[in-house]
Amino acid sequence: xxxxxxxxxxxxxxxxxxxxxxxxxxxxxxxxxxxxxxxxxxxxxxxxxxxxxxxxxxxxxxxxxxxxxxxxxxxxxxxxxxxxxxxxxxxxxxxxxxxxxxxxxxxxxxxxxxxxxxxxxxxxxxxxxxxxxxxxxxxxxxxxxxxxxxxxxxxxxxxxxxxxxxxxxxxxxxxxxxxxxxxxxxxxxxxxxxxxxxxxxxxxxxxxxxxxxxxxxxxxxxxxxxxxxxxxxxxxxxxxxxxxxxxxxxxxxxxxxxxxxxxxxxxxxxxxxxxxxxxxxxxxxxxxxxxxxxxxxxxxxxxxxxxxxxxxxxxxxxxxxxxxxxxxxxxxxxxxxxxxxxxxxxxxxxxxxxxxxxxxxxxxxxxxxxxxxxxxxxxxxxxxxxxxxxxxxxxxxxxxxxxxxxxxxxxxxxxxxxxxxxxxxxxxxxxxxxxxxxxxxxxxxxxxxxxxxxxxxxxxxxxxxxxxxxxxxxxxx
Amino acid sequence: xxxxxxxxxxxxxxxxxxxxxxxxxxxxxxxxxxxxxxxxxxxxxxxxxxxxxxxxxxxxxxxxxxxxxxxxxxxxxxxxxxxxxxxxxxxxxxxxxxxxxxxxxxxxxxxxxxxxxxxxxxxxxxxxxxxxxxxxxxxxxxxxxxxxxxxxxxxxxxxxxxxxxxxxxxxxxxxxxxxxxxxxxxxxxxxxxxxxxxxxxxxxxxxxxxxxxxxxxxxxxxxxxxxxxxxxxxxxxxxxxxxxxxxxxxxxxxxxxxxxxxxxxxxxxxxxxxxxxxxxxxxxxxxxxxxxxxxxxxxxxxxxxxxxxxxxxxxxxxxxxxxxxxxxxxxxxxxxxxxxxxxxxxxxxxxxxxxxxxxxxxxxxxxxxxxxxxxxxxx
Numbered sequence: 001x002x003x004x005x006x007x008x009x010x011x012x013x014x015x016x017x018x019x020x021x022x023x024x025x026x027x028x029x030x031x032x033x034x035x036x037x038x039x040x041x042x043x044x045x046x047x048x049x050x051x052x053x054x055x056x057x058x059x060x061x062x063x064x065x066x067x068x069x070x071x072x073x074x075x076x077x078x079x080x081x082x083x084x085x086x087x088x089x090x091x092x093x094x095x096x097x098x099x100x101x102x103x104x105x106x107x108x109x110x111x112x113x114x115x116x117x118x119x120x121x122x123x124x125x126x127x128x129x130x131x132x133x134x135x136x137x138x139x140x141x142x143x144x145x146x147x148x149x150x151x152x153x154x155x156x157x158x159x160x161x162x163x164x165x166x167x168x169x170x171x172x173x174x175x176x177x178x179x180x181x182x183x184x185x186x187x188x189x190x191x192x193x194x195x196x197x198x199x200x201x202x203x204x205x206x207x208x209x210x211x212x213x214x215x216x217x218x219x220x221x222x223x224x225x226x227x228x229x230x231x232x233x234x235x236x237x238x239x240x241x242x243x244x245x246x247x248x249x250x251x252x253x254x255x256x257x258x259x260x261x262x263x264x265x266x267x268x269x270x271x272x273x274x275x276x277x278x279x280x281x282x283x284x285x286x287x288x289x290x291x292x293x294x295x296x297x298x299x300x301x302x303x304x305x306x307x308x309x310x311x312x313x314x315x316x317x318x319x320x321x322x323x324x325x326x327x328x329x330x331x332x333x334x335x336x337x338x339x340x341x342x343x344x345x346x347x348x349x350x351x352x353x354x355x356x357x358x359x360x361x362x363x364x365x366x367x368x369x370x371x372x373x374x375x376x377x378x379x380x381x382x383x384x385x386x387x388x389x390x391x392x393x394x395x396x397x398x399x400x401x402x403x404x405x406x407x408x409x410x411x412x413x414x415x416x417x418x419x420x421x422x423x424x425x426x427x428x429x430x431x432x433x434x435x436x437x438x439x440x441x442x443x444x445x446x447x448x449x450x451x452x453x454x455x456x457x458x459x460x461x462x463x464x465x466x467x468x469x470x471x472x473x474x475x476x477x
Numbered sequence: 478x479x480x481x482x483x484x485x486x487x488x489x490x491x492x493x494x495x496x497x498x499x500x501x502x503x504x505x506x507x508x509x510x511x512x513x514x515x516x517x518x519x520x521x522x523x524x525x526x527x528x529x530x531x532x533x534x535x536x537x538x539x540x541x542x543x544x545x546x547x548x549x550x551x552x553x554x555x556x557x558x559x560x561x562x563x564x565x566x567x568x569x570x571x572x573x574x575x576x577x578x579x580x581x582x583x584x585x586x587x588x589x590x591x592x593x594x595x596x597x598x599x600x601x602x603x604x605x606x607x608x609x610x611x612x613x614x615x616x617x618x619x620x621x622x623x624x625x626x627x628x629x630x631x632x633x634x635x636x637x638x639x640x641x642x643x644x645x646x647x648x649x650x651x652x653x654x655x656x657x658x659x660x661x662x663x664x665x666x667x668x669x670x671x672x673x674x675x676x677x678x679x680x681x682x683x684x685x686x687x688x689x690x691x692x693x694x695x696x697x698x699x700x701x702x703x704x705x706x707x708x709x710x711x712x713x714x715x716x717x718x719x720x721x722x723x724x725x726x727x728x729x730x731x732x733x734x735x736x737x738x739x740x741x742x743x744x745x746x747x748x749x750x751x752x753x754x755x756x757x758x759x760x761x762x763x764x765x766x767x768x769x770x771x772x773x774x775x776x777x778x779x780x781x782x783x784x785x786x787x788x789x790x791x792x793x794x795x796x797x798x799x800x801x802x803x804x805x806x807x808x809x810x811x812x813x814x815x816x817x818x819x820x821x822x823x824x825x826x827x828x829x830x831x832x833x834x835x836x837x838x839x840x841x842x843x844x845x846x847x848x849x850x851x852x853x854x855x856x
Contacts, residue, residue: 099760099762101678101761101762102760102761102762104760145626146626146630148624148626152624156601157624157626159630159633160601169832173831175830175831175832177832179808180760181759181760181806181808182757182758182759182760182786182787182807182808183756183758183785183787183808183810184808185810185811185828186637186828186829186830186833186851187634187637187638187642187828187832187833187836188587188600188633188634188636188637188638189832189833191600191630191632191633191634191636192629192630192633192634194630194633195626195629195630196629196630199629215684235542238542238544239541239542239544239654240654241565241653241654241655241656241657243653281686281715281719282684282685282686282719282722282723283684284684284718284719284721284722284723285715285716285718285719285720285722286719287718288716288717288718288719289716341620341622341623341624341625342622343540343543343545343621343622344542344543344544344623345540345542345543370624373622373623373624374543374622374623374624375624408620408621408622409620409622410620410622410624410625410627411627412625412626412627413622413624413625413626414624414626415626416626417626417627417628421627425627425628428620428627429617429627429628430615430616430617432614432615432616433616433617433618433628433631434628435614436610436614436616436618436631436840437628437629437631439839439840440629440631440634440836440839441629442839443832443835443836443838443839444832455628455629456628456629
């Protein structure tokens with residue numbers, strides 16, 4: 001008799017790191033986006049790269065698909081496994097090396113984003129992409145999602161910061177993509193792998209670029225009587241040529257939620273919108289830019305512009321922003337979050353239209369987002385147990401997404417497609433383009449072993465129908 | 478002597494699709510041509526026909542407030558510069574060569590100039606791309622917004638693929654607003670390696686954020702109008718206070734001379750007409766070693782990007798001593814060389830790994846697009 005899959009996996013990682021019982025696997029049935037629950041067959045938690053490779057090879061040999069997962073903070077349902085194996089990578093958390101002179105670090109995929117910046121602080125360096133979940137999310141997860149964050153406005157998203165990857169492909173082969181040691185010829189395989197949402201394999205290590213800590217940071221909070229004025233101010237700031245490190249907007253609904261929570265940041269609750277603007281760079285020359293941005297905000301109707309006096313005040317202003325989704329948890333048990341992007345000149349009209357859609361559907365949309373690059377996060381806290389409310393919420397969200405696409409936008413700026421946005425893919429991509437994405441996936445994972453069913457709707461893959469159905473059946477054997 | 482290849486002049490996307498489908502159906506490989514400035518790059522394209530995109534030109538959409546621009550592949554960088562400068566904006570792509578080079582070719586070859594050390598890498602400025610696969614499918618990756626993770630990344634896939642995964646027909650790029658002040662200074666570089674190494678480390682660590690910083694060999698400095706000394710050319714941009722501060726910092730480190738900004742356009746056009754071009758690189762901390770190795774060859778024409786650690790050699794003959802002065806493990810990228818230099822240079826074959834081969838199978842199964850351009854084996 002062949003040993004069970006669980007015992008074969010236990011032979012690799014030890015039985016302690018193979019979870020089968022529902023009580024143990026429960027935490028892995030959801031990610032950062034409430035609303036989806038998927039039950040993996042089992043969860044396996046390797047502690048070394050060799051264990052990861054052995055697991056992937058075993059699963060390839062028995063034909064059982066798997067879903068890679070970092071900290072599970074994703075907002076797209078991308079790290080959920082239904083009836084397949086969930087491969088948790090958070091135990092691989094070694095910072096392998098730091099090269100201060102060349103400003104790079106090589107890390108395992110489970111290293112927590114914020115801990116990398118902490119570890120490099122003594123060299124005056126940090127890892128620039130800073131998703132709001134950075135206290136928990138992992139570099140591996142960031143690479144899978146091509147994660148962004150407020151400071152990506154100036155510094156770029158994950159893709160711009162990854163130099164090289166060692167990956168295990170779903171067939172179990174191990175290969176190096178890119179290089180931190182000189183230029184690489186040929187296809188940009190690093191750029192192609194980053195953001196592949198776990199569908200191309202698993203990164204065993206990553207060499208990432210570190211960024212010099214800015215000499216000076218100035219954080220401004222400007223409050224407005226209307227969202228429109230705030231949105232106009234954003235457009236005017238973008239047009240100056242000054243690239244703020246971050247340029248974030250929060251509307252009244254968000255401000256009220258934050259101020260009522262333990263994350264209260266001192267935002268004025270009577271404002272229709274606030275802009276949180278951060279400038280950084282060389283000490284000499286930062287004040288003229290601060291002065292100019294301050295003046296632009298006031299010209300566009302800002303009631304007050306407050307400049308954080310010290311690090312403590314700055315941290316408090318940011319905490320309200322970064323924990324805004326958490327603050328929504330007090331309002332209602334469920335939260336739906338979108339991640340659409342619109343051209344920046346369309347912000348005023350899109351924000352106005354979102355307000356109209358919310359009113360028509362009797363829902364409260366909270367807007368907290370990366371205004372500087374047009375990346376919206378309209379979100380609605382609601383009770384999924386109320387069918388009428390659920391219906392209205394989902395219809396409003398569908399209309400908001402269509403609105404953003406019609407404005408020339410994208411359906412996701414940093415959260416990824418995962419499961420959550422699969423249905424929106426045909427809104428922005430033609431059949432030929434979706435088919436090209438399927439072919440690209442097949443280059444890395446021809447048997448669709450890694451994170452099956454995510455990113456590209458199955459029906460878009462011309463060849464998909466030909467796949468043997470027996471593959472998934474093997475899990476249940 | 479080969480006969481002049483049959484030439485298709487594409488004026489529209491439909492023309493490109495027709496030409497690619499015909500080539501696929503007849504298994505008649507195509508050479509993809511922009512403005513034609515790279516035709517003799519020694520890449521050995523084996524093609525019976527050429528697909529000329531220089532007529533597929535024009536800006537499709539430009540909304541200055543969005544700082545994005547969408548243009549057909551045959552649009553020249555010069556045209557884009559003209560359109561954007563009217564709004565105080567620019568596209569920070571400054572590849573070496575003729576400014577009549579096209580957007581499509583710049584992206585297909587991932588060509589970067591001195592700005593590549595800060596804001597000007599094609600992979601970082603491109604947000605959307607349209608291309609026609611070897612099967613004649615029209616594919617659109619990315620979009621027109623500056624932040625986008627929808628689906629697998631077909632933009633990064635195509636940039637630097639030398640047209641082998643698809644014919645780029647259109648692209649959307651992000652622009653920048655022109656800085657208030659944009660000035661250039663130059664100073665003489667020490668010849669001795671340790672002194673150079675110290676200076677480069679000091680500049681890297683200094684309170685400056687150059688838009689570009691390029692080392693020039695005496696020959697190259699002369700072409701740019703800086704006399705016959707090895708020199709560093711530094712471009713500082715920002716508000717007046719910031720630029721003044723940065724210049725002051727540099728003046729404390731070296732004897733800086735104000736230099737007209739057109740030094741950069743002279744550098745960009747200074748590739749000798751018949752020169753072969755090879756780039757040698759390693760991690761940036763090793764630049765002093767690479768540079769000193771290059772400088773052991775008298776009269777060498779070379780320049781290097783400080784922040785990237787890339788030395789670009791412009792050679793009129795192949796000197797074995799020059800190559801021997803680098804480590805065997807230093808990365809060697811061939812831009813353009815005669816075919817018989819390739820083995821001597823010890824450059825690896827591009828895109829010969831299994832993933833890259835499967836990539837070509839997926840996007841150009843008949844191997845009709847720029848066949849041979851990556852130095853790959855014929856099938």
